[in-house]
Amino acid sequence: MSAHTHAHLHVHIPKVRTLVLVWLALICLTGMTTAVSYLELGWMNIVIALLIAVSKASMVAWIFMGVRHTTSLTKLFVVAGLVWLGIMILITASDYNTRNWTYQPMPWANNPAGGLSK
C-alpha cells in the first residue's frame, strides 16, 4: 500500500540529456531505415525495416512514455496489447499461407492434377 504514496512522491523526472539522446537516436534510425531501403536485399529489406521500426518504437515507449518506471501491471498491459495484435495477424496469416496446401500435388494424395486451387 505504500506504493501509492510513493508513486506520488517519487515521480521519475527524466534527464534532458536522456531525452535528447533518444531523439538523436530516433532521427539517426529514421535516416538509416530510409537509406537501407535503397539497397537491394530481397526479403531482408522488410526484416531490417521492421527491426528498426520496432527498436524506434521501443525507445519511444520505454523512455518518452516512461514505461521503464511504470508498475509491472502497466508493463503487462503493454505487452498484452502487442501479443493480441500478434495473435490477430499470425493466426489470420496462418490461414492465408496454408490455404493452397491441400490443393497442390501431395505425395500421399493420388491426385497429380491437384484439382483446383484458390
Added chain:
Amino acid sequence: MATLTHGAPEIAASEVNYLNVEHGWKSWLFTTDHKRIAVLYIVSITLMFFVGGFMAVLFRINLLEPEGIFAAETYNRLFSMHGIIMVFFFLVPSIPATLANFLIPIMVGAKDLAFPRINLLSWYLYVIGAFLTMYAVIRGGVDTGWTFYTPYSSTYSNSYVLAAAFGVFVAGFSSILTGLNFIVTVHKMRAPGMSWSRLPLFVWSNYATGLIQVLGTPVLAITLLLLAFERIAHVGIFDPNIGGDPILFQHLFWFYSHPAVYIMILPGMGVISEIVSCFSRKRVFGYNFVAFSSMAIAVLSFVVWGHHLFVTGQSVYTAIAFSFLSMVVAVPSAIKVFNWTATMYKGSVSFDTPMLYAFGFIGLFTIGGLTGLHLASLSTDVAMHGTYFVVAHFHYVMVGGMVMAFMGGLHFWWPKITGRMYPEAWSKFAALIVFIGFNLTFFPQFILGYLGMPRRYHAYPPEFQALNVLSTAGASILGIGYVIPMIYLIWSLKNGPKAGPNPWGAAGLEWQIPSPPTTFNFDETPIVTEEAYNYGPLEEVIG
C-alpha cells in the same frame, strides 16, 4: 463480512438514497452516479429487447407457413435487425452495463467506478448508436444479417447498411468504455482487504469480460469502418473483383465476434455463481477454479474465431487448429457447470425466483454449450453450418443462458436497486413460463437443423412445417413469459413490499448497505476482512 461503522438496516428505506437524492430529468441525464447510469441502461436495453423480441415474433409468425407470409424483403430485414439489436444493443450491454455497473463499485467497496464521466459518456454513445440503428429500422431496415458479410453488404445490398453499421460502431465504443472502466476499477478501487482472492466471482467474470471488450471491440470498429469505406467509395478492400478478399472481412469480424459471444455469457456466469451460492448458503465450490476459468475463457476466446469459417475455404490446417482450440475453450465452461452443481451439494437449497432462473441457466447453457461441440467438430459443422442447428445452439446459450442469468440477476438484485420486493408467486410463474416457452421455441430448431433446414430462409420446404409451428407457438409463450415480469416489476416499484438491506441473507458488501444504496455507497471506506461467500449459520444473517 465487512466491518461497517454505520448503516443500521432499519433506517435504510426511508432515508435519502441514490434514487431520491435529486429530482428532475437533468439530475438523471447528467448524473455520474454509476447506479443511476445503471438504471438508465436498464430502461434503454429493455426497450431494445422488446423491439428485438417483437421482430422475432413477427418473423416467427411468417414461418408458420412454408411459403412464408411476408415478402422476402421484409423477412430478411426483420431477422437482420433482430440479430443486430439483440446482440449489440441488448445482450452485449445487458449484464455489464446494468447489474455490473450498479454492483461492481459496491462489491469492491468503492464509491463509484474509476471514471464516472466516461461511464455516462458510454451511455450516451449507446443511445446515439441505438438511434442510428433505429433510424435504419425506420427507413426500411438492413438485410445483411447481423454478420454484415461482404461483398453482399458492401456492394449488393440496397438497404440501410451504413446507418446500422455506424450505429454498431458507436455502440462499440460504449462497450469499450464500460470494459475499460471495469478493468481500472477492479485494479485500483478495491477497498482495503479486498484482495483478488476475496473478490466476488461476479466481479471476476466482469473483469474478464472487460478484457474482451477492450481487446476485441476496436477490431470490430475498424472492420465496420473499412466496410463503410468500401460501400461508399468502392475502394476495393473487400471487393473480390479487384483482388480484395471477402474472407478477410470474416476473419476480422469474428476476431471480435467470437470473443463477443463470451462477452455475452461470462457476466451471466458471474450472476449464476452469486445466486447459486446465496441460495445454497454455501461458498462456491472451487472458488479459485471458477475465477480462473473466467480468465481462461477470456484469453482462449481470442484464438478460436475460425470455427465460424469452416466451410468458407479457410485453410484446412488452420481449420483443424481452430477446431482443436474450440474444444480447449469449452473446458473452462465445463469446470464452471460442474462447480455450480457441486456448490449445491450439502447446501441448504431454497427455491426463490433467482434460483429458478439459475437452474434454468445451468441446464440450458449445458445443452447450448454441448451442441457447440457439434459445431466445433469439423465434419459435423460441415453438415450443420448455416442451418437451424446453429440458430438453436446460440439461442440456447444466449437466451437460455445469458437472458436467464439476466432475469435471475435482475430479480436477485431488484430489492437492492429499487428497495422493493417483487411479487413472489407471479415471478415464479413467469420463470416457469419462460422455461417452457423457451424449450418449445428452440428445441424443435435443433431437429430442424439436423434435418437440414437452412437459417435465414423466409420460405422453406413443407416437410419442415410441423416443427416450425411448434417453434412459433413456443415463441409466443416465451414472449408472454417476458411480458409478465415487465408488468410486475414496474408494479412493484410503487406497490412492492419494502425490502430490507439484505432480504436474501446474502453475503457480499452490497448487502451490507441500505436498499436502495445512498449516493456514495459507503460513508466510510469499508475494510474487508473475510473471503467472499462466507456463509455462516442461517438464522444470524437474515434480517
Added chain:
Amino acid sequence: MLASLLPIVAAASLIADQASEQAGPVDALFWFITGVSAIMTVVIFASICFFAYKYRRRTAVHATQIEGSNKLELTWSILPFLVMLVMFGWGADLFYKAQNPPTNAMEVFVTGKQWMWKVQYPDGSREIDALHVPVGTPVKLTMASEDVIHSFSVPAFRIRHDVIPGHYDSVWFTPNKPGKYHLFCTEYCGNQHAGMTGWVYVMEPREYANWASGGGGQGTLAEQGQALFQQFGCATCHLLDQQGRCPILRGIYNKPVQLDDGRTVIADDAYLRESILDPNAKIVAGFQPDVMPHFKGQVTEENVIQLIAYIKSLSPSTPASQQGGGQPTPPTPSRAARAASQANAAKPGQAVPR
C-alpha cells in the same frame, strides 16, 4: 386446431436422409456427440434435481461449508477434455479425408448467381437449380460465383461449401441412394436467398445414361468453349498471331508457367480463370502486359468454364481427374457412355478403368 396439425406431423420425418457415402460416417460422429451430450445433460440435470431435493432448505439446517477439491476439479477438467479430443480428432479426420476427391471423380461445374444455381456438364448440357448424378460415382463440383458469397449445400449428402466470388471452390461427394434431394444455398445472399434452392437427382446408372443422352445438342463444354474462343477474338491472338505477341495455349494446362516477376505458377483452372478475367494480374515471362484485353464483365463465369474446358482440350494428356474436360481427339466419351460403363463396373464408387 391440434387435429389439423396431424397430417403435417405425419408428413415430417425426424430422421435425416442419408444419401451419400460421406453421410454415414458424419452421422456416426453426430450421434456420438449427441450421445455424450445427452448423457452429460442428464447427469447434470439429475444431480441438480437430486441436490436440490436432498439438500432443500429446512428450518435450522445448516449448510456444510466445503472449500473445493483439486482432485475433483482435475477430474472434471481432464475427462471431458479427453472426450472432446475424441470429437475433435474424429471430426478432423473425416474432414481431412474429405478434402481431395478421388481421381475418377466425374466433374461438374456449378455457378452460383443471385438467386440460382447454374449447372454445366462436361458434355455441354446445362440445367438450372437441378443436378443429375449417377449413383455410386464420385462427383466433384467446381464452383464459382458471379456476385456474392453463396453456399452449396445438400443436407442429405452432409456436404456444404461456400462459393466465394473471385475464385473456384470445390466440393465432392459420392451419392449412394437414388432419389431426389434438396439443394440449398446456405449463405445469406440477398432477397431471394430462400429461393436459391433446387434438387439433386440421384439416378441408377442406366437411368442416368438415358437421361444424359437426352441432353447435349450444343456440343461438349470444350466445343462450346471453342466457339467462344472465336467469338471473343481470343483466336486472333492465341491461334493466329505469328509475331509471338501472345503465349501459345496449346498444352499449357497443368504445366508450370514462368511469370515475368520470376515466380512460377501451375496453369490450373484458377490460374486460367484469372488470366482470362484479369490478364494483368500475372504476366507470362516474355510478354507484355496490357496487350490482352480484360474480359471481366464480358464473359460470365459460365463462359470462363467453357473457355477453360477448351484450353484443357488443347492439352495432349489431361490427367484422370480432369477427364471431364474433354479432348478433341479422341472425343470425350459422352456422359451417357461414361455412366453406362460405370454401371458395368464391379462396385460403385471404385475407380473406373479407362
Added chain:
Amino acid sequence: MADTVVPAGPETAVEDIRLKHHFATSAQQMDADTLGMWTFLITEVLFFGGMFTAYVMYRNMYLGAFASTSQYMNVVLGGTNTAVLICSSLTMALAVRAAQLSNRRHQILFLILTMIFGTAFLVIKGFEYHAKWVEHLVPGFGFQYEPAQYAHHAQILFFLYFAMTGMHALHMVVGLGLLTYLVVQAYRRVFSANYFVPVEMIGLYWHFVDIVWIFLFPLLYLIGHRR
C-alpha cells in the same frame, strides 16, 4: 500489495481539491488515470491493428503490386514527416518534464513547439494528399495507375495508405485539440509538481500516435527497394 486503498490519513488530508470524490488519495487517482490511459492505448493498438492485419495479408498476396507503389510514394516528405513527429515527441516529453518541475514557462513553450511540429506534419501530409489526388491515386475517385498490370492491387494498397495515414492524421488533429486545452490550462497555472496527470496522459497519447507513424513510414513508403 500495491493495489489496496489507503484509508484517509494525515497525508491525504493535505491533498489538493482536484482529488475526485470517489478516490481515497490522489496517488490512487493518478494510478487509475495512468492505467486507464494505457488500457485506452491498447484499444488503439487493436484499432489500428485491424488495418495492419489487412496490410500484412494483402502485401503477402500482392507483393509485386505493393512494391511497385514505391515509385509514387514521396520518401522525402514521408521521411521529413517522420523526423518532424520525432521532434514533436521530444518536445512533448520535455513539456511533461517541465510540468513535473512546475516550470510553467517551459511547459507552455514546449507544448506550443509540439503543436507547431504537429501542425507542420499535417501540412506536409496535406501536400502529399494533394499530390496523390492530382495523380489520380485516390481509390474510389477515378483511380488510375501505371503499370496497369498492378492497377487493381495497387488500389488496395492506396486505400490502406489513405485509411491508415488518414486515421493517423485524425488522431493528430484530436491530439492538437488536446494540446490546445493543455496550453490554456497551463497558462491558467493549473499544473504543477503536485498535479500534472493530464499533461502526462496526453503525452502518452501523443507518443503513441508517433509510434504508429514509426511503423507506417517503412510499411507504406519503403515497401519496394527504390532505385
